Amino acid sequence: MKRIIFTLLLTLPLLGQTSEIYKTVDKNGNVTFTDSPGANKKAEPVELTPITSIPSTQTSNRSTIKRIDDQKENLYPTFTITEPANDSTVRDNGNFTVKVSLKPSLAIGHNLSLSVNGVQQGKPQRNPQFKLKNINRGTHLLSVAILDRNGKTLKTTNSTVHVQRAVFRPPTPAPAPSP
Numbered sequence: 001m002k003r004i005i006f007t008l009l010l011t012l013p014l015l016g017q018t019s020e021i022y023k024t025v026d027k028n029g030n031v032t033f034t035d036s037p038g039a040n041k042k043a044e045p046v047e048l049t050p051i052t053s054i055p056s057t058q059t060s061n062r063s064t065i066k067r068i069d070d071q072k073e074n075l076y077p078t079f080t081i082t083e084p085a086n087d088s089t090v091r092d093n094g095n096f097t098v099k100v101s102l103k104p105s106l107a108i109g110h111n112l113s114l115s116v117n118g119v120q121q122g123k124p125q126r127n128p129q130f131k132l133k134n135i136n137r138g139t140h141l142l143s144v145a146i147l148d149r150n151g152k153t154l155k156t157t158n159s160t161v162h163v164q165r166a167v168f169r170p171p172t173p174a175p176a177p178s179p
Contacts, residue, residue, distance in 0.1 A: 021046045078103040081144055081159040089162045094135035100128040100144050100157070109149030116140050124151075137165040 022043035024032050037043040083099040090096045098114055106112070111124035114132075117140055121130060124147050139162050146154045 021048065075107070076102050076104070076146060076155055079146065079155055079157050081142055081157055084142075084159070084161050086159045087162075089164055090135075091164045093165050094137065094163050095131075095133050096135070096161075096163075098130040098132060098142055098144070100130075102128065102146070106146070110154070111147045113145045113147055115143045115145070118143070135163050137163050139163075 020035070020037075022034050022037045023046045024034070024038060024043045026032070033046065034043070079102045080100070081098060082101045084090055084096060100112060106126055111126055112128060112130075113124040114121045114130040116132065116135065121132065130144075139160060142159045142161055143156060145156045148154055
């Protein structure tokens with residue numbers, strides 16, 4: 001039943017295209033095309049050449065993407081965390097930006113994912129910079145992964161960072177003298 005309705009819907013626009021086209025020329029030589037011959041006009045039918053239709057070719061980027069995904073190790077020869085440098089110390093109260101250098105740039109469908117101590121930070125993205133806020137003090141392992149279009153890890157790079165945070169301790173009041 002659905003097929004019949006679908007077929008009818010496809011043929012309806014074609015029904016209106018079977019009308020004749022007429023050409024008229026006025027006394028000044030202006031040519032007018034219309035779908036009706038007109039009452040007092042000398043109109044001649046126009047023979048239209050059939051429309052040339054070219055079948056579409058089925059090109060797909062999937063085979064190209066699959067070939068790219070299969071290369072894995074050779075695809076990104078340069079892939080490192082450039083900021084903060086490995087084994088460096090961050091002193092901005094746990095707020096810093098992680099920058100990644102990779103060449104060539106990300107292929108279509110690939111994303112970057114940042115993890116701190118194995119916990120993913122935000123959603124995968126194409127931007128090679130990640131802003132981290134309020135990271136606890138201590139030593140942390142930063143890990144950035146390149147993910148293919150299916151979320152599968154293609155390549156990973158790691159860096160260690162030491163976060164120092166300012167600690168404010170109000171002065172302790174001096175003990176009261178004993179009587």
